[in-house]
Amino acid sequence: MENKNTNYRISSAVIKRLPRYFRYLRELLEAGRMRISSSELSKMMNVTASQIRQDLNCFGGFGQQGYGYNVKFLYTKISEILGVDKGYRAIIIGAGHLGLALVGSPMFAKRGVTISALFDNSKELVGKEYGDLHIYDISELDGYIKENSIDIAVLTLPRAYAKDTAERLAALGIKGIWNFTNVELDFEELGTVVQNVHIGDSLMQLTYRINSSGEEE
Amino acid sequence: MENKNTNYRISSAVIKRLPRYFRYLRELLEAGRMRISSSELSKMMNVTASQIRQDLNCFGGFGQQGYGYNVKFLYTKISEILGVDKGYRAIIIGAGHLGLALVGSPMFAKRGVTISALFDNSKELVGKEYGDLHIYDISELDGYIKENSIDIAVLTLPRAYAKDTAERLAALGIKGIWNFTNVELDFEELGTVVQNVHIGDSLMQLTYRINSSGEEE
Secondary structure (H helix, E strand, C coil): CECCCCCCECCHHHHHHHHHHHHHHHHHHHCCCCEECHHHHHHHHCCCHHHHHHHHHCCCCCCECCCEEEHHHHHHHHHHHHCHHHCCEEEEECCCHHHHHHHCCCHHHHCCCEEEEEEECCCCCCCCEECCEEEEEHHHHHHHHHHCCCCEEEECCCHHHHHHHHHHHHHCCCCEEEECCCCCCCHHHHCCEEEECCHHHHHHHHHHHHHCCCCCC | CECCCCCCECCHHHHHHHHHHHHHHHHHHHCCCCEECHHHHHHHHCCCHHHHHHHHHCCCCCCECCCEEEHHHHHHHHHHHHCHHHCCEEEEECCCHHHHHHHCCCHHHHCCCEEEEEEECCCCCCCCEECCEEEEEHHHHHHHHHHCCCCEEEECCCHHHHHHHHHHHHHCCCCEEEECCCCCCCHHHHCCEEEECCHHHHHHHHHHHHHCCCCCC
16 A cells, blocks of 8 residues: 555555544644654553554654654644645535534544535525535535535435435545445445445444443453 | 453454444344355455454354354344443433434444433523433433433533543443543543544545545555
């Protein structure tokens, strides 16, 4: 697996950990920290120091003896790898509670993604404004995506509409689908990047840990 | 890591995959399937057949040559390990869009968890009903938890209240906290099971994959 932008080879296991590094480094930056040792980062993140050194070495984040890691350098590097600097534009399809919860979250802005509109098929919602965002009718989807160079569609609509909508989005050339519908959408079939979110898996980890007397993940 | 109920040793890597097995087996059951081969399950789940055999052998789910796995047996076994059969009772603290999105989802019922009430501190919300559920004032939390044998608290409140609320819940003897606030709550500090949800990590995996031209996780 190769990252085209940096030519560093990054394993998929490291990639799954990068969003966590991103979060912790961001917190350190916001707290004004300039540098951090692998042992301190290890303690914060509950990962071994050797794992951290190994992960960060993958993309040139070499720590220096007696200095540690440069927080801003690492944060910038990881941001680039994760595409935070690309300024992706997104729309949310489904203006129910979940869609509106996502709109209200600072998560997108922190990760360089701009939400530009909401879509729904409900007559009660279409045409209204939510915060700064307009709620469009789902029939306006095709034109809107083309005119506004949308990269990402967030699916927060009922699961019955998931597959058809995803196929329509793929045909429109959308780059990525963030799928909250709990329908397993397939990258191969669609021909576009899909990230399926299964919040219930996290609930199952919680109940597993309660059931097995609280041991840590 | 040992599961107290079965005496099988299950590694934490397997445990992270169990919720996915649970989902797929449930779909097979709902579709009336009685048995499945490791190769078919492998294709569905995009995991190697040998990985599946290795995972399922951990808790006695031995497949039989020419027969495959008994879907109902596996589903029941995994449900037990994950605590689905325990009938855990939960409350949701924070009746904003995210809290209401969770209440409206079939996720809890499918996983054996019953939501029994919502809590909020907003005068506009407290005292109202949402579906079958009453929205209580946060000041009623302590009494409610004790009287109703609540096991799990779902935190969907603003992050500023996260730590204090979690400490209060731990002191009340709650068994597990499902934390959506994006504040990293610590198991060791609280002395109760915490599952922190970071939806933004999933967004970062999406943008990473778009940025690196669509390769699969």
